[in-house]
Amino acid sequence: MSEENSGEKTFEPTPKRKSDAARKGDVLRSRELGTAAGLATGIAVLTLVGGWLFDSMKNVAANGFIFDRRAIEDMQPGNLFSDISAEVMPPVIVIGLAVAIMTTASQLLLGEGRFVPSSLKPKGSRINPLSGLKRIFGTQGLIELGKSLLKLVLLGGIAWWWATGNISDLFGLGRVPLEAQLAFAWDAGLSLVGLLVIGLVVIAMVDYPAQLFQRNKRLKMSHKDMREEIKQSEGSPEVKMARRQRQRDLARGGVARAMKDAQFVIVNPMHFAVALTYDPDIAPAPVLLAKGRGETALAMRDIAGENDLPILHYPRLARAVYFTTRQNQMVREELYVAIASLVAFVLSLKRGDSVRKPVISVPDALHFDADGRAISKGKDP
DSSP states (O other): OOHHHHTOOOBOOOHHHHHHHHHTTOOOOOHHHHHHHHHHHHHHHHHHHHHHHHHHHHHHHHHHTOOOHHHHHTOOHHHHHHHHHHHHHHHHHHHHHHHHHHHHHHHHHHTTTOOOGGGGSOOGGGTOHHHHHHHHHSHHHHHHHHHHHHHHHHHHHHHHHHHHHHHHHHHTGGGSOHHHHHHHHHHHHHHHHHHHHHHHHHHHHHHHHHHHHHHHHHTOBOHHHHHHHHHHHHOOHHHHHHHHHHHHHHHHHHHTTGGGGOOEEEESTTSEEEEEEOOTTTOSSOEEEEEEETHHHHHHHHHHHHTTOOEEEOHHHHHHHHHHOOTTEEOOGGGHHHHHHHHHHHHHHHHTOOOOOOOOBOOGGGOBOTTSOBOOOOBOO
């Protein structure tokens, strides 16, 4: 069986496929990166507001040790909890919000800046035992197990290395004042978490490429998928026809006014169009009123048909005028003879004379292809 008919997914996912998958909730995620970002933010905020939190806890402790007759008479458990909340909760809320915002932001940036509400919907597959076993013993489950073992070894090793370097200080805490003990605990906690963050960053650097590889593998496309996407992108014939009609309508708006004084239109035969007029009282040579290619050229043909303007098929001449003359400018001197032949022909038609379509020549230097490049000499029919 050929590769095309096998349905084998060998093509890299297109931007459209990635975007469609992201809308359905399949976005790039790395829990390790989010954890590292959250902890790093927590350390940074603790460094900034640690004094505030430390003073709040000190005030709560100091107030807790004040005990007199008034405290007995006015003792209410609710007041105790309110005092603790008023002192400690503000710095705790600041730290918590900073960690939550940074963790969420890291995942949003990783997931193409998308928040996917559909991920919050309950799904039966999440509580299906068979689906759970498949996740545990499947490829994804083995990868998660490997990452968990890596985290255990790496973070455990970091904690052990930190503990061996601080063991003597830990055993000597009983011989120092309480204030020194608290200061040591604060500094030691920050240093330990900082080292663990470094370990998590290392894990995230491994996890991110793995998640990227798995998502790309998950979204790979077969020949059939590619054909379906191309079909959807191009749309049905009706949609394409409507699109072309809209483009033509837009083009008409830009050239209709310019063509109002035109006497004839030269076409090539569908891709280029130039509308000209000749009035010796205005200019000594024919003037280009409008020009266009593609949809604009088709719109000019439509307008010429609606206004009974002669449409003359001279491909080389149409391209020569298009590429050498600007709008509202007289045509090149080298084209005077050719355009004069057409002016005489159009005037004869308006008089009702029966005349043969002229055969005209375009100078060799003014032969252009559709991209404006010079081509070999020849004659228009």
